[in-house]
Amino acid sequence: MSKPAFIAGDWGTSRLRLYLCDTAGTVLARGEGEGAAVPDCGARFAAAALPWDKAHGVLPAILSGMVGSTIGWREVPYLKCPARPETIAAAALRFEAAGRAIAILPGLSCRGKTGAPDVMRGEETQILGALRLHSQLAKGRHVFCLPGTHAKWAVVSDGAVTQFQTALSGELYELLRRHSVLVRDGGEVDAQNPAFTLGLDFARSNRKADLLHLLFSARSRVVTGEMAKGDAASYLSGLILGKDIATAQSLLDLTGSVQLICTPALAALYGKALNAYDIESAVIDGDRAALAGLVHAHAEIFS
Amino acid sequence: MSKPAFIAGDWGTSRLRLYLCDTAGTVLARGEGEGAAVPDCGARFAAAALPWDKAHGVLPAILSGMVGSTIGWREVPYLKCPARPETIAAAALRFEAAGRAIAILPGLSCRGKTGAPDVMRGEETQILGALRLHSQLAKGRHVFCLPGTHAKWAVVSDGAVTQFQTALSGELYELLRRHSVLVRDGGEVDAQNPAFTLGLDFARSNRKADLLHLLFSARSRVVTGEMAKGDAASYLSGLILGKDIATAQSLLDLTGSVQLICTPALAALYGKALNAYDIESAVIDGDRAALAGLVHAHAEIFS
Numbered sequence: 211m212s213k214p215a216f217i218a219g220d221w222g223t224s225r226l227r228l229y230l231c232d233t234a235g236t237v238l239a240r241g242e243g244e245g246a247a248v249p250d251c252g253a254r255f256a257a258a259a260l261p262w263d264k265a266h267g268v269l270p271a272i273l274s275g276m277v278g279s280t281i282g283w284r285e286v287p288y289l290k291c292p293a294r295p296e297t298i299a300a301a302a303l304r305f306e307a308a309g310r311a312i313a314i315l316p317g318l319s320c321r322g323k324t325g326a327p328d329v330m331r332g333e334e335t336q337i338l339g340a341l342r343l344h345s346q347l348a349k350g351r352h353v354f355c356l357p358g359t360h361a362k363w364a365v366v367s368d369g370a371v372t373q374f375q376t377a378l379s380g381e382l383y384e385l386l387r388r389h390s391v392l393v394r395d396g397g398e399v400d401a402q403n404p405a406f407t408l409g410l411d412f413a414r415s416n417r418k419a420d421l422l423h424l425l426f427s428a429r430s431r432v433v434t435g436e437m438a439k440g441d442a443a444s445y446l447s448g449l450i451l452g453k454d455i456a457t458a459q460s461l462l463d464l465t466g467s468v469q470l471i472c473t474p475a476l477a478a479l480y481g482k483a484l485n486a487y488d489i490e491s492a493v494i495d496g497d498r499a500a501l502a503g504l505v506h507a508h509a510e511i512f513s
Numbered sequence: 514m515s516k517p518a519f520i521a522g523d524w525g526t527s528r529l530r531l532y533l534c535d536t537a538g539t540v541l542a543r544g545e546g547e548g549a550a551v552p553d554c555g556a557r558f559a560a561a562a563l564p565w566d567k568a569h570g571v572l573p574a575i576l577s578g579m580v581g582s583t584i585g586w587r588e589v590p591y592l593k594c595p596a597r598p599e600t601i602a603a604a605a606l607r608f609e610a611a612g613r614a615i616a617i618l619p620g621l622s623c624r625g626k627t628g629a630p631d632v633m634r635g636e637e638t639q640i641l642g643a644l645r646l647h648s649q650l651a652k653g654r655h656v657f658c659l660p661g662t663h664a665k666w667a668v669v670s671d672g673a674v675t676q677f678q679t680a681l682s683g684e685l686y687e688l689l690r691r692h693s694v695l696v697r698d699g700g701e702v703d704a705q706n707p708a709f710t711l712g713l714d715f716a717r718s719n720r721k722a723d724l725l726h727l728l729f730s731a732r733s734r735v736v737t738g739e740m741a742k743g744d745a746a747s748y749l750s751g752l753i754l755g756k757d758i759a760t761a762q763s764l765l766d767l768t769g770s771v772q773l774i775c776t777p778a779l780a781a782l783y784g785k786a787l788n789a790y791d792i793e794s795a796v797i798d799g800d801r802a803a804l805a806g807l808v809h810a811h812a813e814i815f816s
Contacts, residue, residue, distance in 0.1 A: 288737075319737060324719050326730035327737040360729060376729035378695075385688045392681075416627045420724050420760040422753065426663060426679035427629035434591075434622060434630040450725065457723040 214238055214266040216512065217259060218504035220497070221277035222332050223247045226254075227497065230262050230269075235505030246276040251283035252307055259310075270311040272508045274500070275332035278303065278314040288319035288329055292370040295338050299510035313511050315504075322375040323461040330374060332500070333362045336471050339502030340494045341369055347469065353462055354469045355484075356496070357476040359384070363458045375461065379454045383447060392428045396442030401482045405441035409448020410486045413456060421453045451483040464489050472496045517541055517569040519815065520562060521807035523800070524580035525635055526550045526662075529557075530800065533565050533572075538808030549579035554586035555610055562613075573614040575811040577803070578635035581606065581617040591622035591632055595673040598641050602813035616814050618807075625678040626764040633677060635803070636665045639774050642805030643797045644672055650772065656765060657772045658787075659799070660779040662687070666761045678764065682757045686750060695731045699745030704785045708744035712751020713789045716759060724756045754786040767792050775799045 212232040220227040228241035243258045255271070262269065278286035286303040302313040317331030333356045341348045348369040356362040359381045364374035386392055400406065409428075416424055428446045431437035437445060458464060467490040470477050477493040484491045515535040523530040531544035546561045558574070565572065581589035589606040605616040620634030636659045644651045651672040659665040662684045667677035689695055703709065712731075719727055731749045734740035740748060761767060770793040773780050780796040787794045 322730075324715070324722050324727060324730070326715065326727070327733045327739060328729065329733050329736055375726055376733070377725045378728040379725055381693060382725065382728075385692055389688055389692060390684060412627070412629065418760070418763040419627050420756045422680045422682055422685065422724055422756050423678055423760045423764070424627060424629070425681045425685075426631065427625075427627070430630045430632050430679070433632055436630060453723045453725050457721070457726045460721045461726070 211238060212236060214262065214269060216269050216508050217262065217271040218501060218508065219255070219271060219273040219277070220332070220335070220500040220504065221246050221251070221273050221275040221282070223276045226258070227500070228258060229501055229504070230266075231505060231508075235502070235508075237501070246279065246282040251277055255283070256308055268308075268310050270313070270508075270512055272302075272313050272315070272504050272511065274315040274335035274504060274507070278317060279331055284314060286314050286316045289316040291318055291320035291374070292367070292372040293318050293334065294370045295341060295506065296510060298334055298338060299507045302507065302511055304511070311512070313507070315507055318371060318374070320373050323373065324375065328375050330362050330364075330376070333364070333471075334371060335503035335507065336496060336499040337364060337366060337371060337503070338506055339499035339504070340469060340471055341366070342502045342506045343494065343499065352466070352469055353464055354471055355458070355480060357470065357472045357480050361454060363462060365462060377454045377457070379450050383450050386425070386446060387443060392425060393442040393446050395439050396428075396446065397440035397444065399443050399447040399479070401479050403441060403444035405437060405445040406448040406482070407486065408437075409445040409450075410452040410483055413449050413452025414487065417456060421450065424449055424453070447479065448483070451479060452486070455483055455487050455489070459487060459489070466490070467492050469494060471499050514541060515539060517565065517572060519572050519811050520565065520574040521804060521811065522558070522574060522576040522580070523635070523638070523803040523807065524549050524554070524576050524578040524585070526579045529561070530803070531561055532804055532807070533569075534808060534811075538805070538811075540804070549582065549585040554580055558586070559611055571611075571613050573616070573811075573815055575605075575616050575618070575807050575814065577618040577638035577807060577810070581620060582634055587617060589617050589619045592619040594621055594623035594677070595670070595675045596621050596637065597673045598644060598809065599813060601637055601641060602810045605810065605814055607814070614815070616810070618810055621674055621677070623676050626676065627678065631678050633665050633667075633679070636667070636774075637674060638806035638810065639799060639802040640667060640669060640674060640806070641809055642802035642807070643772060643774055644669070645805045645809045646797065646802065655769070655772055656767055657774060658761070658783060660773065660775045660783050664757060666765060668765060678761075680757045680760065682753050686753050689728070689749060690746060695728060696745040696749050698742050699731075699749065700743035700747065702746050702750040702782070704782050706744060706747035708740060708748040709751040709785070710789065711740075712748040712753075713755040713786055716752050716755025717790065720759060724753065727752055727756070750782065751786070754782060755789070758786055758790050758792070762790060762792070769793070770795050772797060774802050
């Protein structure tokens with residue numbers, strides 16, 4: 211086994227993923243922990259790293275995500291777009307905690323196409339990683355989509371994140387699924403279910419109607435017998451993803467292939483949805499991208 | 514006191530409003546009860562009417578709303594649009610329960626402008642009542658907006674409900690308010706708050722962006738210091754009402770005055786929102802409209 215050199219931490223709101231890495235970024239061991247929304251990140255990090263400290267000595271750590279927000283460990287101000295990989299690394303907040311050198315990467319902010327401000331924390335590290343994993347993406351203009359609770363659509367030009375916008379797709383789906391009468395007993399989401407395609411098509415053929423005026427169809431189609439109750443979740447998912455993509459298409463230029471950074475499950479759903487809008491996509495694993503971004507930032511900061 | 518002649522019941526999902534009326538429809542006494550979503554409507558109605566039965570004998574009852582749905586007392590099939598007041602009354606389900614003549618009014622169904630089926634239960638009775646209260650609305654074309662959990666926009670031509678569509682405005686606002694991080698500690702909705710107007714304007718200036726891509730601004734404006742945390746609820750409300758109205762405007766023709774049938778509180782919000790879209794509105798009290806509709810239907814059915 212090569213020599214452990216640093217700890218990388220992908221620390222979002224609800225989950226911490228820890229990696230013990232050698233200088234080249236090879237993962238030697240893994241750990242998990244609670245998200246940055248749980249109090250006392252500092253003590254929890256120390257506890258999680260303790261076994262590695264004992265075995266290898268106290269190693270420096272590079273962290274990204276909500277751990278750098280007001281609810282996290284230490285607040286790292288947002289870096290304004292356009293932001294290049296080296297600028298992001300340079301804007302890391304560096305401090306020492308119990309003899310350990312720590313760097314927390316900043317999130318990004320921008321003024322969106324809608325005119326409102328927008329922010330991200332953690333996704334910038336995944337984009338950074340994607341650019342390292344696929345160097346051809348660091349040249350020219352590419353659109354990245356990072357599906358999730360708060361989906362991010364980001365434009366990267368010659369390696370710099372120039373603009374992005376957030377869609378509430380994941381959160382809205384979960385809220386409706388859990389709390390609304392719309393999709394009670396609505397089954398599980400399945401991209402192969404024709405109801406998923408029906409939702410996509412319905413969104414696509416109603417560009418002038420906001421989701422607000424389309425959502426009730428998840429219930430009215432069931433009440434009137436046009437759709438089986440157990441298909442409602444797939445239909446709702448298609449509807450929301452369709453509107454997410456339709457808006458991205460009208461606000462950003464989606465010519466070329468959209469780079470999806472996410473889990474395989476979300477990649478299957480978004481890939482099929484993008485395809486229904488005649489948009490090609492390529493998939494980059496979300497965890498792998500986050501790790502690659504942290505490894506890259508470590509090299510920039512600590513080397 | 515004039516002679517009690519019948520009982521009118523406005524029986525929605527979450528609430529029952531009972532009225533003891535004379536032949537002319539004058540209210541002699543009022544009662545309340547749980548909504549039609551609670552099991553055993555029949556027994557609950559009998560219990561609620563018992564004091565009146567003892568005082569005045571068993572009187573016929575006319576009911577409307579979710580009491581006629583599959584989860585209610587007896588299912589009354591939806592009546593297809595276009596639907597005229599007399600057709601609605603004629604389609605009531607009539608039966609006897611414990612010696613009492615009962616009529617439950619049907620809901621309406623239609624194929625919406627979006628291409629999906631749509632349904633309503635209860636709102637048709639309010640529209641019916643509005644046409645009785647304001648006879649000039651029974652001639653020509655008028656658009657009615659019935660804000661609420663599931664807001665209904667209905668087109669009435671020469672007294673017939675020709676088409677309508679449902680917007681999830683009320684439910685979506687409540688879901689986000691209660692369960693989302695977007696508007697945590699977001700204050701109370703206030704139509705006079707400039708943040709309400711900001712939400713309306715933001716929706717209006719982003720017609721090509723779905724609400725999905727605008728909602729996160731309720732948080733990002735606070736995170737970046739552009740908006741006070743306590744203004745987020747008013748902002749979110751403005752955003753949702755704006756998108757509701759913008760879609761109604763693009764799918765239906767809103768020329769002329771929109772007839773708002775609702776509570777005074779919702780009338781204040783929607784009136785201001787419609788005004789921001791340069792649309793005039795008139796207000797008809799929701800409870801009063803429901804009662805007038807029931808009284809009218811009673812006369813048609815039982816006289």
